[in-house]
Amino acid sequence: MHTLCDHAPGSNCQFPHVPYVPPDRGSRAVDPVIVVGAGPVGLSLALALTRLGVPVVVLDETEGQEDTRPARTAVLRPDTAAFVGRLGCAATLESAGTRWSAWRTVRRRRLLERVAFTPPGAPDASGAAGPATAASPIHLPQHALTRALRAALAGEQLAEVATGSRLAGIEQDEQGVTAHTRGPDGTSWRGSYLVGCDGPRSTVRKLLDIRFPGRTAVERYAVAALRTELPWPGEALLHRSPARHGGGPVAEVSARPLAGGVWRLDWLLPPGRELVTPDALVARIRDSLAGWTADSAAESGDDGAGGQGRLVPPYELLDTGVHTVHHRLARTWRQGRAFLAGDAAHLLGALGTQGLDEGLRDAENLAWKLGLAWHHGASETLLDSYQAERRGAVAARLRAADSALPLLRDGGAVRWRTVLPGAARGRSTLLTDGHLGRGPLGAAPTYARTPLAPAAGLPGETAVDTVPGGPVADVVVTASDGSVVRLRERLGQGLLVVLVAPGTGVWDRRHWQSAGLMPRLTNAVGALPMRAEILVTEAYPGATAHTVLVVRPDGHLVTALSGVRPGGLSACADAVRGGAYGRETGKTTEARAAGETGGAGKGDGPGGAPRDGAGSTAEGATGGTSGDAAGASPVDPPGSAVLHSESD
Ligand SMILES: Cc1cc2nc3c(=O)[nH]c(=O)nc-3n(C[C@H](O)[C@H](O)[C@H](O)COP(=O)(O)OP(=O)(O)OC[C@H]3O[C@@H](n4cnc5c(N)ncnc54)[C@H](O)[C@@H]3O)c2cc1C
Numbered sequence: 001m002h003t004l005c006d007h008a009p010g011s012n013c014q015f016p017h018v019p020y021v022p023p024d025r026g027s028r029a030v031d032p033v034i035v036v037g038a039g040p041v042g043l044s045l046a047l048a049l050t051r052l053g054v055p056v057v058v059l060d061e062t063e064g065q066e067d068t069r070p071a072r073t074a075v076l077r078p079d080t081a082a083f084v085g086r087l088g089c090a091a092t093l094e095s096a097g098t099r100w101s102a103w104r105t106v107r108r109r110r111l112l113e114r115v116a117f118t119p120p121g122a123p124d125a126s127g128a129a130g131p132a133t134a135a136s137p138i139h140l141p142q143h144a145l146t147r148a149l150r151a152a153l154a155g156e157q158l159a160e161v162a163t164g165s166r167l168a169g170i171e172q173d174e175q176g177v178t179a180h181t182r183g184p185d186g187t188s189w190r191g192s193y194l195v196g197c198d199g200p201r202s203t204v205r206k207l208l209d210i211r212f213p214g215r216t217a218v219e220r221y222a223v224a225a226l227r228t229e230l231p232w233p234g235e236a237l238l239h240r241s242p243a244r245h246g247g248g249p250v251a252e253v254s255a256r257p258l259a260g261g262v263w264r265l266d267w268l269l270p271p272g273r274e275l276v277t278p279d280a281l282v283a284r285i286r287d288s289l290a291g292w293t294a295d296s297a298a299e300s301g302d303d304g305a306g307g308q309g310r311l312v313p314p315y316e317l318l319d320t321g322v323h324t325v326h327h328r329l330a331r332t333w334r335q336g337r338a339f340l341a342g343d344a345a346h347l348l349g350a351l352g353t354q355g356l357d358e359g360l361r362d363a364e365n366l367a368w369k370l371g372l373a374w375h376h377g378a379s380e381t382l383l384d385s386y387q388a389e390r391r392g393a394v395a396a397r398l399r400a401a402d403s404a405l406p407l408l409r410d411g412g413a414v415r416w417r418t419v420l421p422g423a424a425r426g427r428s429t430l431l432t433d434g435h436l437g438r439g440p441l442g443a444a445p446t447y448a449r450t451p452l453a454p455a456a457g458l459p460g461e462t463a464v465d466t467v468p469g470g471p472v473a474d475v476v477v478t479a480s481d482g483s484v485v486r487l488r489e490r491l492g493q494g495l496l497v498v499l500v501a502p503g504t505g506v507w508d509r510r511h512w513q514s515a516g517l518m519p520r521l522t523n524a525v526g527a528l529p530m531r532a533e534i535l536v537t538e539a540y541p542g543a544t545a546h547t548v549l550v551v552r553p554d555g556h557l558v559t560a561l562s563g564v565r566p567g568g569l570s571a572c573a574d575a576v577r578g579g580a581y582g583r584e585t586g587k588t589t590e591a592r593a594a595g596e597t598g599g600a601g602k603g604d605g606p607g608g609a610p611r612d613g614a615g616s617t618a619e620g621a622t623g624g625t626s627g628d629a630a631g632a633s634p635v636d637p638p639g640s641a642v643l644h645s646e647s648d
Contacts (some may be wrong), residue, residue: 032057032160033370034179034191036142036204038064040074040142041342041359042197043149047087048367050158052174054374058159058183061166064150066143070225071319073256073264074142077437079444079471079555082488084145086373088466091146097140098259099557102235105432108243109295112428115436129351137437139256139264142356167203170194170338179336193370195339197363200326202344208335214328219350220269221323224285227262228315230255231296238432238544242291253288262318269322281320286312325349327398333387346394350401351408351441352434358397361445368492368553371637372530372577378416382578385451393445400440404430447556454559454575462562463551465542472549472557477535486533488555494559495573496533496551497521500543501536517546517564521561524566528573552576
C-alpha cells in the first residue's frame, strides 16, 4: 500500500513539506490526489494541483509514450490556452501551435463570410482585451500538448507518475480512497480524492457504475494532416458543397492550418459505417486541393494549370484517420471522493465543439476546488459545485449541438427554408459558431446558477459587462510588485480582487500600497479566509471607477462591488469556498454582508479620486440593500439530463 503524504507520522513520505500553511488546517487531507489517466486532461489537472501545493499520483496504463499523430489536433480557446500556458507550456503553444488569422465560410465557390480573429489580448478602445467572439484560438497537434504537459509534470516534486499501472479497483471510505492497479507494478494506492481522466472507455466510470447515455456516431469525419500550400495561408476554411469530389459526395470539408505549413483537413462523411479506403481518401485530398487551387486561380483570372485543366499542388501526406464523434454525458460526475473529467465524463465534437477544450475546463474548475478541500477540509457544496457547473455547461453545449444538427444535416436545409425566415444566416451561424468560439456552441461557459454564488442582494453589488459566473475579460492589470500583466496570467492560485482605478497608469509604483483605497483594500483582502491577490486595472468593460471585481481562480466573476467593502469581500470568499468559512466561524454569509455599510474610502491614490477627476461618482454609493437572504443558488434539477436519446 502506498501512503503518500507530506508529514503523517511514520508514513513512507515522498513529498516535501507543503509551503502554503492556511490558518484552518485541522481537517485537511494528507494523502495525494490520485489522477487516473495521463492524457491531456489528467496531466493538466495533476499539474494544476501541484501548483497549489497538493501532491498527486498519476496512474496510467501505458508506458508513458505519446504516439506522433499529426491528424489528432486540438483547438484551444483563449481561456484554455491561458490555462495550459500557466502550467508551464506557453513555449510549446507558441512553437507547436498556430493562431488562425481568419475563418472563411465558402459555399460552392462563393465566400459567404470571412471573420478576422483578433490576436489574443489585443486591446480594444476601452483597454480591455479584444472581443471574445473573435479571439483567435490556438491549433496544435494533441501529442505536442501532451508531451509538454508530461515534461512539465516531470519537474514537479509533488507529482509521481506511475506508468504501466492499469486501474482495476476502487474503494472509498470516510478518510479517503484506495485504488488498486494491475500491471508489472500492480499495487494499491491511498489517496484523499480520485479523479478519473481515463478517456471515453473510463474504467473509473465503470467501477463507479455511472451511466454514460447519449448517441453513438453523431458525425464521422475522414481526417488527413498534410504539408502543402493553400491559397489562404494562416486562415481556416469551412467549405460547404464543394464542386466535385472523386472520393464520393462531400457535403462539407474544412481546412485548418497548423504550424510548419501543415493543414488538417476534415471531410464530413455520410451517415453509416462504411469504411474510407486509402484510395478514396487520396481521391478526396486530390480533389479538394485541385478544386481550391482552381477556384483561387479563377479569382485571379488565371486557370492555374496553364490551360491544362485542374492541377493538384504538391503535398506531403503525414497522417490520416477517421474521427467519429459521439455525444455522451455521464449522469454523475462526483461520487463521494471520486470524480470524472474529460472524455471520461463527456463526449462531444459535432459542429466545431471541442471535447478537449471542455476537458481542460473540467481540469481548471476541479483543481482549485480540490486544492481548497485538500488544504482546508472539504465543503460538500464546493465539491458538488464541480458537477453543477461543469456538467451543466457541457450539457448546454450538447443540447445546442443536438438541436442544431437536425436542421443542418439530412435534408434539414429544406426544413430551414420552409419554416424560418433568414434561414441562410441562421444556418451559417450554427455551422460556424462552434469553430469561432461564440454562442451556445462555442463561447466559454457562464456558471450563472452556480452554488458558489454569494447570497442575492449583497450590499454594494454593481453591474459590469461580465455577468456573475461569466468568464472575465483579459484586461491589463498591475500587480502589487508593480509588474504589468494580463489578468489571466494571475489566475489559478486564489481569488483575484481587481480594483478599477482609472489614471493609475501614470502613478509611481513605489506608492501603490499606501495610496488611496489600497490600505483599506489590503486589510480587507488580508482578512479573507482564502488566498487572494490584489490587482489594479485602468479600465474594465462596463465598470465605473472604484469598482472592485472578485474573480475565482478559474477566471469566473464572483461579483463586482462598488468600492472597498470588507464584508462583501468576505461573503464572496465564503461563497466561493462553499460556505465553509461561515460554518467555521458561526457567521453566515448574509450576517456578515448585512453588517456592511458603504465601503469605499476616499483618497488620491489607486482607487481614490483619479487625477482627472473622472469616474468618482461610484465612491461611497452603497447601492442596494440586504436582499433575499435565502439566496440559495439553484443547481441543475435532478434528472434534468440533456440527452434524451438512446442510452448506453
Ligand atoms: C482522430 C481524432 C481527432 C480528434 N480531433 C479533436 C479535435 O479537433 N478537437 C478536440 O477537442 N478533440 C479531438 N479529438 C478528441 C480528443 O483527442 C479527446 O477529447 C482527448 O484526448 C480527451 O483527453 P482525455 O485526457 O480526457 O482522455 P485521453 O486522451 O483518452 O486519455 C486517457 C488516458 O487514460 C489512460 N487510461 C485509460 N484507462 C486506464 C486505466 N484503466 N488505468 C490507467 N490508465 C488508463 C489512457 O492510457 C490515456 O493515457 C480527436 C480524437 C481523435 C481520435
